[in-house]
Amino acid sequence: MNLNKPLVLMTHELPEDWVGELLEDYHVIKGINEERGLDSSLIKYLDKAEGILCLLDDPIPAEHLERAPKLKVVSNMAVGVDNIDLAACSRLGIAVGHTPGVLTEGTADLTVALLLAVCRRLPTASEDARQGRWTNWDPTGWLGVDLKNSIVGIIGLGKIGSAVGERLAAFGAQIIFTNRSPLPEKEKKLNATQVGLDELLRTSDFICLHVPLTEKTANLINEQAFRKMKSSAILINAARGSIVDTTALTRALKEGHIRAAGLDVTEPEPLPPSHPLYKLDNCLITPHIGSATFQIRQTMAKIALENLSAGIKGTHLPYCANPEIYT
Numbered sequence: 181m182n183l184n185k186p187l188v189l190m191t192h193e194l195p196e197d198w199v200g201e202l203l204e205d206y207h208v209i210k211g212i213n214e215e216r217g218l219d220s221s222l223i224k225y226l227d228k229a230e231g232i233l234c235l236l237d238d239p240i241p242a243e244h245l246e247r248a249p250k251l252k253v254v255s256n257m258a259v260g261v262d263n264i265d266l267a268a269c270s271r272l273g274i275a276v277g278h279t280p281g282v283l284t285e286g287t288a289d290l291t292v293a294l295l296l297a298v299c300r301r302l303p304t305a306s307e308d309a310r311q312g313r314w315t316n317w318d319p320t321g322w323l324g325v326d327l328k329n330s331i332v333g334i335i336g337l338g339k340i341g342s343a344v345g346e347r348l349a350a351f352g353a354q355i356i357f358t359n360r361s362p363l364p365e366k367e368k369k370l371n372a373t374q375v376g377l378d379e380l381l382r383t384s385d386f387i388c389l390h391v392p393l394t395e396k397t398a399n400l401i402n403e404q405a406f407r408k409m410k411s412s413a414i415l416i417n418a419a420r421g422s423i424v425d426t427t428a429l430t431r432a433l434k435e436g437h438i439r440a441a442g443l444d445v446t447e448p449e450p451l452p453p454s455h456p457l458y459k460l461d462n463c464l465i466t467p468h469i470g471s472a473t474f475q476i477r478q479t480m481a482k483i484a485l486e487n488l489s490a491g492i493k494g495t496h497l498p499y500c501a502n503p504e505i506y507t
């Protein structure tokens with residue numbers, strides 16, 4: 181091991197042309213691609229590591245951080261940092277890097293794609309065509325619901341929630357939202373109305389989740405929430421799986437408490453192929469691909485490396501999720 185260079189633990193391989201020369205300044209030890217988090221091949225180096233480069237499904241718990249006295253930075257190639265014990269990082273003075281901004285538009289596009297695919301029943305229609313069930317132009321076949329004049333409820337009008345609202349307003353939907361604080365600017369731009377969660381759940385035709393996963397938002401959409409929704413409601417989740425109670429969602433879809441769901445994120449993740457949600461034709465599931473475009477993923481890798489480099493140098497990260505460590 182060349183200890184003239186700072187040691188970086190990298191949980192997964194990234195394409196050579198995304199990381200370029202940026203990793204040449206470090207001694208990099210890579211983990212096992214198929215495993216999540218710091219696997220046994222990496223844990224043994226924690227005592228010497230100055231940086232960790234990880235992905236959103238790599239848990240980075242306090243017990244690992246506490247074994248890394250030299251660790252200066254955990255750089256997550258994601259905007260969300262719920263996989264990292266942020267409080268432990270702040271307590272130990274470890275900077276946490278993330279990649280906000282670059283995936284806002286892409287994730288909003290994917291949210292709208294999921295919503296349209298679900299409300300116009302594209303997976304069923306496509307499968308029926310493929311399987312020879314398209315026998316005539318059926319006036320009552322594959323009917324979906326309109327987006328125009330519908331009410332779209334956005335839970336969390338942050339960057340991604342606002343970008344979704346802008347897109348759906350252009351389809352003629354009326355936008356309502358909940359947010360931690362009032363947002364007069366965005367309300368004006370979107371012509372959106374801030375409401376309480378109960379009202380949003382009761383009145384929305386489409387409900388889109390765009391809050392981060394925290395203690396407060398875990399299981400926010402539970403059995404009671406589903407009972408409040410219209411039986412025609414469509415739920416779209418491109419935020420984090422654990423915001424929705426998976427068992428309650430499965431029941432709501434099976435028993436018709438809501439019409440359908442589009443999920444880019446699930447709990448657990450990945451959702452095992454045997455899961456009952458896959459058997460429901462009113463549920464469309466994609467494998468957490470909100471930011472999956474060539475351009476976005478490459479930019480995320482670049483920012484993650486910039487954060488890593490700043491952290492190891494001891495300078496302020498360009499995108500820091502726990503800026504309180506600097507005060």
Ligand code: GLV
Pocket residue numbers: 236257258259260261283419470471
């Ligand atoms: C995607 O879910 C991200 O947090 O980057």
